Amino acid sequence: MTDTTAVLADLTAEAAEVDALVAGLTETGWETPSPAPGWRVREQIAHLTFILRIAGFASAQPEAFVAMTKSLTGGLDAAVEAALKEFETDPGEVLLAKWRGERDTAIKALAAVPGDQLVPWLVNPLPPYVLACAGMMELFGHGQDIADALGVAPVRTDRLRHLVGFAVRVWDFGYQARNLTPPETEFRFEITGPSGAVWTFGPEDSPERITGSAEDFCLLVTRRRHRDDLDVRAEGALADGWLDIAQAYRGPAGEGRAPGQFDR
Numbered sequence: 001m002t003d004t005t006a007v008l009a010d011l012t013a014e015a016a017e018v019d020a021l022v023a024g025l026t027e028t029g030w031e032t033p034s035p036a037p038g039w040r041v042r043e044q045i046a047h048l049t050f051i052l053r054i055a056g057f058a059s060a061q062p063e064a065f066v067a068m069t070k071s072l073t074g075g076l077d078a079a080v081e082a083a084l085k086e087f088e089t090d091p092g093e094v095l096l097a098k099w100r101g102e103r104d105t106a107i108k109a110l111a112a113v114p115g116d117q118l119v120p121w122l123v124n125p126l127p128p129y130v131l132a133c134a135g136m137m138e139l140f141g142h143g144q145d146i147a148d149a150l151g152v153a154p155v156r157t158d159r160l161r162h163l164v165g166f167a168v169r170v171w172d173f174g175y176q177a178r179n180l181t182p183p184e185t186e187f188r189f190e191i192t193g194p195s196g197a198v199w200t201f202g203p204e205d206s207p208e209r210i211t212g213s214a215e216d217f218c219l220l221v222t223r224r225r226h227r228d229d230l231d232v233r234a235e236g237a238l239a240d241g242w243l244d245i246a247q248a249y250r251g252p253a254g255e256g257r258a259p260g261q262f263d264r
Contacts, residue, residue: 004115007132008107010159014136015103018048018143021150022096030092034149035224035257041149042095043084044142049099050083051138055131056106059113062120069122106135123250133166137248141222148224148262158193160214167221167248168201174245177253183208183238191217208236210243221248228259 022030022045030042039047058065072079087095110119110128118125126134140163147154168189172182188206191199193214210217212232219225220232220243227243234240247253 004111004113004127004129004132007129007136007162008111010162011132011135011139012107014139014143014159015107017154018045018139018146019100019103021143021146021152022092022099025092027092029150030095032149034145035261036145037255039145041146042087042092044146044149045095045099046084046087047080048138048142049087049095049102050080052099052102052106052135053083055135056102056109058119058121059106059109059128059131066120069120130166130169133162133169136162137166137222140218141224141249144219144222144224156194156215158195158197158214160218161193161197161199163218163221163248164189164191164193164199164214165201167217167246170248171242171246173250174242174247174253177247177251178245180245185238187239187242206236208234208239208242210234210239221246223247223254223256225262226257226259229262229264 022041025041030040032041033039034041034044036044054065057068087098090098110132113119113128115128117128119128119131121131136159140160143154171187174180175182185208186202186206188203188209189199189201190209190211191214192212193199199214210232212230216225216230216232220227220230223246232243234243245253
């Protein structure tokens, strides 16, 4: 399989895991608060629905997508807020149907893009593989919020390798979010997947190293757990500082999570 084919298969599987969390919810269940302040389970699924909608739109109609982004006022945050309002009065079964429809449409549209072609996106155009990895990041983060809200422990697999690789690719986002200059030193990442496989990135002889569990690394870069509660370690002052600011998404970091907020 090509990289794009593989990541889309894993994106489909991850989306199915999120779907399984909410498929049987009552209307009361959709209103359950999540750890993200002000976001119920409803807002978590609404956000994913919106992100997949625009990913499918960008993949299938790139010129129209570019025109749409140029007309946005207030940036992505304003667009997300507007999208959440669109879904706030939907009965759960209606929101579930919208989520499933946008999910399937987006994955089908991404699969139709040649691997060497760029898809326009919110800041820079991305290869379909990278955009699909970004989708994995969204599913992981918001899926974790839903699981935490419902008191469920997700089962993690080596599908996390796509998110780990994506987080390494965008390792400087945390600096950008805080108007800091990223260090010139390349970091070494040695991350262990659920199967025991070790995924490595960066120069072997780097004095700045990040090691640990893939699940915990992904929880760190999506800011769903505090570094103190994770099996992720740093060697070197720069790497240690990175653990405080790591994020795999653009824009404001958000509040993150407090030490000890969740049972290990």
